[in-house]
Amino acid sequence: MAPMASHFPAKFQPLSFILLISLLSFTSSPAxxxxxxxxxxxxxxxxxxxxxxxxxxxxxxRWRGDSGLHDGSTAGVDLTGGYYDAGDNIKFGFPMAFTTTMLAWSVIDFGRNMGPELGNALKAVRWGTDYLLKATAIPGVVFVQVGDPYSDHNCWERPEDMDTLRTAYKIDANHPGSDVAGETAAALAAASIVFRSRDPAYSRRLLDRAVKVFDFADRHRGAYSNSLYHWVCPFYCDVNGYQDELLWGAAWLHKASRQRRYREYIVKNEVILRAGDTINEFGWDNKHAGINVLISKEVLMGRANDLKSFQNNADDFICSILPGISHPQVQYSPGGLIFKAGASNMQHVTSLSFLLLAYSNYLSHSNHIVSCGHLSASPSLLKQLAKRQVDYILGDNPLRMSYMVGYGRRYPERIHHRGSSIPSVRAHPAHVSCKEGSRYFLSPNPNPNVLVGAVVGGPNSSDSFPDSRPFFQESEPTTYINAPLVGLLAFFSAHY
Structure with missing residues (x-):
């Protein structure tokens, strides 16, 4: 992680200078x-x-209608509710749980900045946790998916018209899934903090369930993509392993319950569960950077010196992501967008930016500055970098396009999303069958229903963007892109 070569002597390279030059070069015209x-x-x-x-x-x-009203019936349980993860009609439990965790973390850290939107944010969290409580209602079982992904992806139809298989998939002692169970425990624990003073009875229910689900995840270790490979791969196949979700779940349970056993679990398992791996990865599949930032708050407050290594990892994360420092896993597009290889790049942009902002706040409260060799990163500069990413999403980019649907004068109009692209049941009450929807998928026309607020996968590494449904990596929105953005926008709405 050596700094990039420069013509300036080291003594003239404070990070404020490098970052300022980087930020100015990212913007093609005044913001x-x-x-x-x-x-x-x-x-x-x-x-x-x-x-x-x-x-x-x-x-x-209002263009949306009821859907999936019989979900879970094939397994004799009620699995109605929850979120569709993206532009399809499957309910994938792994990304849904991560989405819920990040919505909860957004409220925990930035709820005071949400103003009149706090109530709607709480509803968004609860819509996720109500479903996760249903999915974990049977002891020793977690339902992790509803819907056959192959039959669903073979169709282009509104969720209100679904006639594809709604099979319910589960993990249990004989078919473990510590990754999705650990993330589910994290979501329930984080949400219990959100509702602790707002709905104490609900909060206690969430925390009690989180404890049980985590114990199940830890006792029966394994990756859910080994147990359910054919149904979760390649869609949400866990390529990172389940170890990080166990640490992640324990970290949130410690934060929610303040029970020493979870702190002891973290200390005992830090090396075994590879807390220092892939320090700049964070998303539905990889929690390492999030674990380190979350736990670092306790260290920076002087309450957990035995967890100092997590703060060191968090500092390394900061150093690896800053402009002006070379790292093979984190690059920047010519227009200044964080770019990581793989599909749906905006998931990396919003998740990593959330961590930059959260960590900057933790640093501010402890008067700590991150040292990156002969460079140093102040909390204000981390906020500036996070804000730069948010501004890019909202239209401060080479194409002058907002990547949030319905925001700004120009935004994606042909997003890869079934419900948005087919006339609504209000406008077209007749059933649209599996293959009948293909003509809407292939149409060059804008989507008839505006999915307001959806942030799409975004431009490629050269800042170009095809506003076209077939280019799903660029044009498909996901819940786990938006969830971290909620916290970012709350902070910037209150401070800028």
């Missing part, structure tokens, strides 16, 4: 002011467009 409050409202509204189940009377995206 326009963004309405972060409006973007925050829309980023939360998006989750209403992803709802499955019986929609409530206060549903605001």
């Amino acid at each position: 326009t002011a963004n309405n972060y409050g409006d973007a925050l409202r829309k980023s939360i509204l998006f989750f209403e467009g992803q709802r499955s189940g019986k929609l409530p009377p206060d549903q605001r995206l």
Whole structure:
């Protein structure tokens, strides 16, 4: 992680200078002011467009209707509700749990900045946890998916019209899935903090379930993609292993319960579960950077010196992601966007930016600055870098396109999303069958239903973007892109 070569002597290379030069070079013309409050409202509204189940009377995206009302019936359980993860009609438990964890973390750290949108953010969290409680209602069992992904992906139809197989898939003692169970425990524990003072009984229920699910995840270790390979791969196949989710779940349970056993678990298993691996990865499959930042708060407050290594890892994460420092896993596009290889790059942008912002706040409260060799990173500079990423998403980029649907003057109109691309049941009450929807998928016309607030996968490494449904890696929105963005927008709406 050596700094990039420069013509300036080392004594003239404080990070503020390098970062300023980087930020200026990222912007092709003067930035326009963004309405972060409006973007925050829309980023939360998006989750209403992803709802499955019986929609409530206060549903605001009115083009959506009830769907998946018999989910779980094939297994004799109620699995209605929850979120569709992206532009398809499957309920994948792994990314849904991560989405819920990040919505909860957004409220925990930035809820005070959400103003009138706090209530809607709480509803978004609860829509996820209500479903996760259903999915974990049977002891020793976690339902991790609803819907046959092959039959679903073979169709292009509205969720309200689904006639594909709604098979329910589960993990248990004989078919372990410590990754998805660990993330589910993390989501329930994080949400218990959110509702601790707002709904104490619900909070206790969430925490009690989190404890049970984590114990199951730890006792029966294994990756769910080994148990359910054919049904979760290549869609949400765990390529990173389950160890990070066990540490992640323990970290959230310690934060929620304050029980010493979880801290002891973290200390005991830090090396075994590879806490220092892939320090700059964070998303539905890899929790390492998130673990280190989350645990570092305790260290920086002087309450957990035995966990100092996690702060060291978090500092290394910061050093690996800064412009002006070379690292093979984190690059920047010519326009200044964080870019990592793989599909749906915006998931990396929002998740890593959230960690930059969260860690900058933890550093501020402890008067700590990250040292990266002869460079140093202050909390204000980390906030500036996170803000730069958010501004890029909202339109401060070479194409002058907002990658949030419904925000700004120009945004993606042909997103890879079934419900958005087919006329709604209100406009077209007749059933649209599996293959009949293909003509809407292939149509050059804009989507008839605006999925307000959806952030798509985004441009490629050269800042170009095809506004076209078939280019799903660029044009498909996901819940786990939006969830970290909620916290970012809350902070910037209150401070800029």
